[in-house]
Amino acid sequence: MTTLAPTGRLRGRTTPRRADVVFRSGTRVFGGAVIATLGVVAAVLVVSSVPAWTRFGVDLITQTTWDPVRDVYGALPFIVGTLYASAIALLLATPIGILTAIFLSEFAPRRVAIPLSFTIELLAAIPSVVIGLWGVFVLSPFLRDTVDAWLVATLGWLPFFRGPSYGVGLGAAGVILAIMILPTIVSISREVLSSVPNSQREAMFGLGATRWEVAIKAVLPYARSGVIGAVILGLGRALGETMAVTMVIGNGQDIPVSVFDQAQTIASKIAVTFNEASGGLQTQSLVAIGLILLVMTLLLNVAARLLVSRVQQGPAQ
Amino acid sequence: MAIEIRPREDQPVVTTRPTTEPASARVPTRAPEQAAAARTTKIEARDLNLYYGSFRAVRDVTMDIPANEITAIIGPSGCGKSTFLRSLNRLHELAHGARMEGRLLIDGVDIYERSVDAVDLRRLVGMVFQRPNPFPTMSIYGNVASGLRLGGGPKPADLDEIVERCLTRAALWDEVKDHLGAPGTSLSGGQQQRLCIARALAVDPEVILMDEPASSLDPIATLRIEELMLELRGSYTIVIVTHNMQQASRVSDQTAFFSMGEDRAGYLVEMGQTTTIFTNPREQLTEDYISGRFG
Amino acid sequence: MSATPGTLAGSRAPFAERLAAVRGSRRRTMDRVMRTVALAAAVVCVIPLAAILLFVVIKGAAALNLDLLTKPPKALGTGGGALNAILGSLQMVALAALVAVPVGVLGGIYVSEFASRRSARAVRFGADVLAGVPSILIGIVAYTLLVLPFKQFNAAAGSVALALIMVPVIVRTTEEMLRLVPRELREAGYALGVPTWRVVLSVVLPAGRTGVLTGVMLAVARAAGETAPLLFTALGSRLVNVGEFGQPMDALPLFIYNGARQPITALNEQAWGAALLLLLFVLGVNVAVRARSWGRRAG
Numbered sequence: 057m058t059t060l061a062p063t064g065r066l067r068g069r070t071t072p073r074r075a076d077v078v079f080r081s082g083t084r085v086f087g088g089a090v091i092a093t094l095g096v097v098a099a100v101l102v103v104s105s106v107p108a109w110t111r112f113g114v115d116l117i118t119q120t121t122w123d124p125v126r127d128v129y130g131a132l133p134f135i136v137g138t139l140y141a142s143a144i145a146l147l148l149a150t151p152i153g154i155l156t157a158i159f160l161s162e163f164a165p166r167r168v169a170i171p172l173s174f175t176i177e178l179l180a181a182i183p184s185v186v187i188g189l190w191g192v193f194v195l196s197p198f199l200r201d202t203v204d205a206w207l208v209a210t211l212g213w214l215p216f217f218r219g220p221s222y223g224v225g226l227g228a229a230g231v232i233l234a235i236m237i238l239p240t241i242v243s244i245s246r247e248v249l250s251s252v253p254n255s256q257r258e259a260m261f262g263l264g265a266t267r268w269e270v271a272i273k274a275v276l277p278y279a280r281s282g283v284i285g286a287v288i289l290g291l292g293r294a295l296g297e298t299m300a301v302t303m304v305i306g307n308g309q310d311i312p313v314s315v316f317d318q319a320q321t322i323a324s325k326i327a328v329t330f331n332e333a334s335g336g337l338q339t340q341s342l343v344a345i346g347l348i349l350l351v352m353t354l355l356l357n358v359a360a361r362l363l364v365s366r367v368q369q370g371p372a373q
Numbered sequence: 374m375a376i377e378i379r380p381r382e383d384q385p386v387v388t389t390r391p392t393t394e395p396a397s398a399r400v401p402t403r404a405p406e407q408a409a410a411a412r413t414t415k416i417e418a419r420d421l422n423l424y425y426g427s428f429r430a431v432r433d434v435t436m437d438i439p440a441n442e443i444t445a446i447i448g449p450s451g452c453g454k455s456t457f458l459r460s461l462n463r464l465h466e467l468a469h470g471a472r473m474e475g476r477l478l479i480d481g482v483d484i485y486e487r488s489v490d491a492v493d494l495r496r497l498v499g500m501v502f503q504r505p506n507p508f509p510t511m512s513i514y515g516n517v518a519s520g521l522r523l524g525g526g527p528k529p530a531d532l533d534e535i536v537e538r539c540l541t542r543a544a545l546w547d548e549v550k551d552h553l554g555a556p557g558t559s560l561s562g563g564q565q566q567r568l569c570i571a572r573a574l575a576v577d578p579e580v581i582l583m584d585e586p587a588s589s590l591d592p593i594a595t596l597r598i599e600e601l602m603l604e605l606r607g608s609y610t611i612v613i614v615t616h617n618m619q620q621a622s623r624v625s626d627q628t629a630f631f632s633m634g635e636d637r638a639g640y641l642v643e644m645g646q647t648t649t650i651f652t653n654p655r656e657q658l659t660e661d662y663i664s665g666r667f668g
Numbered sequence: 669m670s671a672t673p674g675t676l677a678g679s680r681a682p683f684a685e686r687l688a689a690v691r692g693s694r695r696r697t698m699d700r701v702m703r704t705v706a707l708a709a710a711v712v713c714v715i716p717l718a719a720i721l722l723f724v725v726i727k728g729a730a731a732l733n734l735d736l737l738t739k740p741p742k743a744l745g746t747g748g749g750a751l752n753a754i755l756g757s758l759q760m761v762a763l764a765a766l767v768a769v770p771v772g773v774l775g776g777i778y779v780s781e782f783a784s785r786r787s788a789r790a791v792r793f794g795a796d797v798l799a800g801v802p803s804i805l806i807g808i809v810a811y812t813l814l815v816l817p818f819k820q821f822n823a824a825a826g827s828v829a830l831a832l833i834m835v836p837v838i839v840r841t842t843e844e845m846l847r848l849v850p851r852e853l854r855e856a857g858y859a860l861g862v863p864t865w866r867v868v869l870s871v872v873l874p875a876g877r878t879g880v881l882t883g884v885m886l887a888v889a890r891a892a893g894e895t896a897p898l899l900f901t902a903l904g905s906r907l908v909n910v911g912e913f914g915q916p917m918d919a920l921p922l923f924i925y926n927g928a929r930q931p932i933t934a935l936n937e938q939a940w941g942a943a944l945l946l947l948l949f950v951l952g953v954n955v956a957v958r959a960r961s962w963g964r965r966a967g
Contacts, residue, residue, distance in 0.1 A: 079865035080782050086771050087778035087787070090839055091794040093832060097801060100809045155709035163703055164710070166469070172710060174958065179717040181954040183893025185921045186943045189928045190720045193727075193936065235716040242713060255506040259569070261464060263520035263576060264496030264690070266699035273519070277510040289800075296802025298896040299921070303928060323804045323896075330808070330900050343812075346805050357800035361793070480683035489687065492699075496690045497683065524692050579683060 098350065105344035108337060116344055120311060122325075124333070129341035133311045135348070137226065137319035140312055141301060142294040144230025145237055150287050152234075153241030154276075157283070160242070161249035162271040173246060180239035188303030191232045196223035196304055199231065204316060221316040222306065229305040230315070236297055237290035244289060248282030248367050249275055278367075285363030292356035296349060298323040322349045415440035415580060415610040416461060419476040423456050426470035430456045432638040434475075436629060443602060443611045445621035445647065448631030449662070453639020454614045457631070458582050461612065462498035463491040479580065496520070498580040499573035504589045505565030507557030507572070513540075514553040516568055520576040535575055543571035544601050563594025570601060581605070583613040587620065599624050618663055622651050630659045721947075728944025731937040736945075740908045746934040750942045752908045753923035757946075759910070760823055760902060760919055761892050764830035768891075769884055772835045773873075776842025776880070781868055792843065795836035804896040806832050811900040823909065823917035826902030833894055834887035841883025845876040882957045889953040893946060895921035920946045 108116060112129060119130020156176070160169045200223035208219035221227070252275045260274035276283065306318025307328070320328070322345045333339045416438035423431035431453040438444045446454045459465040460473055463484065477484050484494050507516045517536045518526065526532060536553075540546040545567045549560070557568055566586060573581055583602070587595040602611060602624050615621050621628055628651070629644035643656050654660050680686065739749035775795075779788045806829050814825035849872050857867035873880070898904070904922040909915055920942050927939030 073863065076864045079868070080778075083774045083778035083782060084787075086774040087783060087791045087839075089771060090775055090791055090798060090835060093835070094794055094798050094801075096813075097798075097805065097809050100812045101805065104808075104812050152709045152712055155706045156713045159703075159706035159710045163706055172714070175717060176710075176713050177958070178951065178954060179713075181889065181893075181950055182717070182720060183895070183921060183946055183950055185893070185895040185924045185928075186724060186947055187720060189924055189939055189943050190723055192928055193940075194719070194723050238713050238716075253506075255502055255504060256508065258464060258500070258502060259506040259508065259572075260519075261467065262462065262495055262500035262502070263523065263572065264492055264494075265523050266492050266695055268699040268702040269523055269695070272702075273523070274508060277508065280510065292800055296800075296804070298802065298804040299925065303925070323802055326804055326808070327896060327899055330811075331903075343808060346808055349802055350805055353800055353802055354797060357797050361796055482684045482687060490691065490696070492696070493687055493690050493692070497686055524690075524695065577680075579680065579686075 101343055101347040101350055105340050105347050108340035108344040111337060112341070116341060117348070122309060122341075124338050127337050129338060131322070131325070131341070131345045131348075133309060134320045134322045134325045134345060136311050137305070137308070138295055138321040138323070138349070140315075140319065141226055141229040141233055141305065141321055142291055144227065144315065145233035145294045146287065146291055148231065148234035149238050149241055149290060153238050153287075153290070154245055154283060156238075156242045157245035157249055157286075158271050158276070160246045162275060163267060173243065176239050176242050179235070180243075184236070184297065184299040185303075187232060187236060188300035191228060191300055191304040192224070195231065196228045199223060199228055208316070215313050216315055218314040219316055222318070224304050224306040225308075225316050225318045226305060226312050227315040229301045229319075229321070232300045232304050233294045233297055236300060237293050240293055241286050241290040244286035244364060245279075245283045248279045248286065248364060251282075251367065252278045281363045282367030285360040285367075288356050288360035288363065292353045292360065295321075295356070296323055296353045298327050302327045322346070413440045414438065415479060416612070417476075417478040417481075418457075419478070421457070421460065421475035421477060422473065423453065423460050423465060424470075424472040424474075425468060426472075429636065429638040431460070432634060432636075432640045434641045436641055436644050438610065438612060439627060440610050441607050442626040443606050443613060443624055444627040444629065445625035446612065446614045446629045446631060447616070447618055447621050447662075448639070448642075449633060450616065451637070451639070452631040452633045454631045455584055456639070458584055458612060458614045461580065461582055462495045462500055464495070464500065466491065496576050497578050498582065499576065499578035500582040500584070501566070501569050501573055501586045503585045505562055505569050507560075507565050507568050509556060509558045511557055512554045513549050513557050513560070513568060516557040517571045517575050520572060536571075539571040539574040540568075542574055542605070543567045544597065544604070545571055561594070563590050563597055566590060566594070566598060567601065570598075570605075574605075578609065580610045580612065583611065585614055585616060588616065595620070618651075622647060630654070630656075630662065632658055632662070724940065724943050724947050727937070727940035728942075728947075731941030732944060733941075736938065736941045741906045741938075743906065746932060750920070750923050750938060750945070752905060752918040753920045753942060754945070755908060755910060756823070756902070756905070756917040757892055757919045757921075759913075760827045760830060760898075760917060761888060763824070763827035763913065764834055764891050765884070765888055767828065768831040768834035768838060768887065771831075772838025772883070772887070773842050773880060775835070775839040776846060776883075777868060777873070779839065779843040780846035781864075781872065788843075792840070795839045798832075799836040799840075802896075803829075803833055803894055804899075807897040807900045810897060815901055818914075820914065821901065821903035821916045822914045823902045824913040826898045826917065826919070827913070829897035829901050830891040830894060833897060834891050837887040837890060838880075838883050841886065842876075842880050845879025845883065846872055848879065849875045878960075882960070885953050885957050889950045893921060893950050895919075895925050898922055 108129065115130055117135065118132055120132045121128055121130050122133070160173055164172065200221050204221035204227065207217045208221060211217040212219055256274045256278050257270050260270040265273065301321055302324035305320060305324055308318035308320060312319040326342050326346055330339065330342055333342060414437045418434050418436050421431060421434040422429060434457060446458065448454050456465055460477060465471050465473065473485060479498070482489065508519060511519060514536055517539050518532055521527060521532060521535065527535070537546060540549060545564060548564060557565065560568060587598045590598065599620065602613070605611060613625065625647045627644060628647040630642045630650060631639050632642045633639050642658050643650070643654060650659060651663055654663065681689070736749040737754065738751055740752040741748040775791065779791045783791060810825045810829035814828055815821055853871055853875055854867055857871045898919055898921065902919060902922070903916040904926060905916040905918045909917045923942045924939045924946065927935040927942065930936070
């Protein structure tokens with residue numbers, strides 16, 4: 057490798073060099089372990105669910121009966137429940153989150169923006185089970201008696217708002233998820249918006265734009281793929297969120313239609329059923345829907361990270 | 374306050390302009406009566422002080438900027454010339470802790486008066502920035518139309534016409550007319566800057582501020598921008614900040630020289646006809662700067 | 669209308685008149701309204717946090733007593749405390765940290781000090797993706813590998829599951845913090861002929877110590893609040909389990925979950941009390957750690 061003849065002095069350093077090699081490859085093992093772990097997670101879920109896939113195939117996704125007595129498993133209601141609850145969460149959290157990010161990055165003075173961002177990020181640190189506890193005993197009864205009652209009274213003729221509401225159900229799960237993904241959407245959107253070069257703002261201000269117009273016509277379009285990334289990351293979190301949802305979604309086995317229906321998401325179904333299923337086809341089927349969840353969240357995470365890094369590297373096209 | 378139009382008496386009258394100087398090439402294009410009689414002051418700064426927090430960036434600037442001419446502001450970096458420029462469309466005040474004292478009038482209107490909204494002002498005082506900053510998510514057409522669309526925008530047919538006119542005026546039309554839908558950022562640096570000029574023209578400003586508009590461009594693109602400025606002169610009051618003294622001497626009618634005081638605040642050393650400033654300045658400081666002496 | 673846009677300086681009305689003509693009162697109203705709406709959105713974001721804190725503090729404080737901290741639940745019926753859960757959380761999180769900290773820190777060192785650009789990106793990406801894996805799936809994996817073969821729910825499996833959740837957090841913060849260590853510091857070490865491993869361990873790592881510690885503490889706080897990975901591993905237990913990692917063990921999150929699911933007021937109240945304890949720890953760590961880095965960013 058080296059063309060220079062090693063001098064005595066350099067040769068004397070072989071010992072530390074060997075230590076270097078050991079140290080370097082040691083750390084590489086641990087770096088690699090992170091990626092290997094991902095592989096292990098995927099492998100375990102694939103291998104453990106093979107019997108369910110061979111037995112049911114696509115029926116696992118398309119069938120609506122989950123019946124341990126007949127040992128037949130179709131997870132469509134839970135897949136729908138997952139998507140439904142996440143959709144409600146996104147519907148609520150996206151506009152609020154993006155507006156908040158705009159407020160923090162464009163309008164608020166620093167002495168307001170900094171503590172406020174801090175507070176919102178703190179929300180992300182609250183354990184899921186604590187939010188669930190609050191959801192069961194505070195939020196669900198509150199929703200049932202106020203928002204839900206009003207929705208049933210005014211929009212109850214629509215199948216999506218057919219009552220009655222028991223408090224716990226898809227709607228409550230959606231609201232809880234919205235609360236839980238807000239910090240993700242806000243903090244990443246805020247970062248992305250803040251990384252928009254000032255020259256873009258000045259260009260719009262220079263044309264006689266108001267602050268709102270600058271935010272909405274110059275800053276947001278420039279950062280749009282990153283903001284979309286933030287929302288997708290939020291969606292990824294919503295899909296996989298388990299405890300809080302399990303606690304407020306009730307326990308419905310049918311495909312939900314109304315937001316007041318009780319339901320299950322993939323994650324909550326696994327949480328509630330896994331231990332009592334111990335072994336056999338039901339466990340394998342639960343792992344199989346876990347694999348579906350893994351694929352969904354991985355795809356969303358990868359897509360979101362690509363979008364976010366794209367904005368931070370340069371302008372969106 | 375009445376609109377104030379007064380002849381410029383306070384400027385030294387220059388009688389000789391060397392014919393070899395490139396700028397003289399444009400003299401014949403001016404109507405003779407315009408050159409002498411219609412010389413009005415567009416912008417008046419009176420004891421203008423600009424601050425960032427407690428730091429004074431510009432100190433006690435009093436100057437008159439003539440209408441429909443090109444006024445260049447030169448000076449060492451950090452002398453507050455950009456800050457001064459940004460106070461003319463009240464962009465300065467968007468910076469954290471920014472503040473101004475004194476008076477700034479455009480056609481006699483005090484632009485810092487409470488009844489004047491900075492947002493409205495900026496529609497009449499356009500700006501072109503140091504680096505071309507077209508909106509990357511908008512097409513070429515959309516970039517030019519962006520200012521007009523803020524107010525809801527005119528009818529599509531009218532908009533088409535205005536966009537064409539502004540791009541023509543910015544000497545860009547022939548190059549882009551076949552791909553108006555392409556993103557603004559697909560153009561070369563020089564073209565992008567001309568697009569930004571077209572964008573500024575579209576809202577029909579009276580004053581155009583240029584903050585080192587060619588500093589990021591190659592010599593050929595720079596030349597085109599300079600030609601364009603001379604083209605626009607007569608219809609617009611142009612104020613350009615430049616670190617390039619040759620550029621100032623090439624394009625401007627008036628030159629203001631800023632320097633930095635001991636307190637790091639920029640101030641106006643002197644202002645006059647460009648030829649005077651570059652050949653026969655009153656102040657030693659100016660003389661030193663243009664001949665490259667410092668310290 | 670005197671100011672037709674785009675007249676390109678034909679004949680213009682006086683400046684003052686044009687200034688009045690371009691005045692967009694509708695746009696100005698829109699600006700004011702939408703900025704208020706944005707402010708309102710920010711307030712809406714804070715309301716859930718405030719509401720959760722408020723109820724946990726009020727209801728939790730009511731349930732907080734010496735029994736909760738010092739006694740396990742009664743074997744039958746209700747009563748007793750959460751000692752089993754408190755001790756369980758402490759042990760499982762400690763064991764998880766014991767596994768995750770070396771792995772995470774060394775992995776972070778690899779990314780920041782040794783990895784090529786490509787492998788650095790790969791590990792970083794892997795860590796981000798791993799952090800995005802739903803924690804319930806981590807629970808399934810730990811169950812499959814560490815519970816099923818022994819046919820015994822056990823606390824060690826719970827610790828491993830928690831460690832898997834901690835590792836990506838530690839890797840990312842370690843890497844970010846070490847990259848902040850100035851290059852000159854490393855070069856000073858190399859210039860003295862110090863081998864790389866010693867430069868990293870005795871110069872770089874100590875210089876980035878507080879940052880790395882920050883990451884570790886955040887990871888610990890995160891793990892302490894996790895429920896889903898423990899459901900199929902540590903399972904939970906009404907007994908105080910000290911040191912027997914081959915047996916089921918309780919944890920505060922499990923205690924809260926189980927208490928909240930029962931239609932028995934006394935258990936619900938205990939869940940609130942446990943939630944207050946958990947929240948005090950998790951938010952305490954987060955506030956302490958984040959306030960420092962936020963303060964630095966702000967200053």
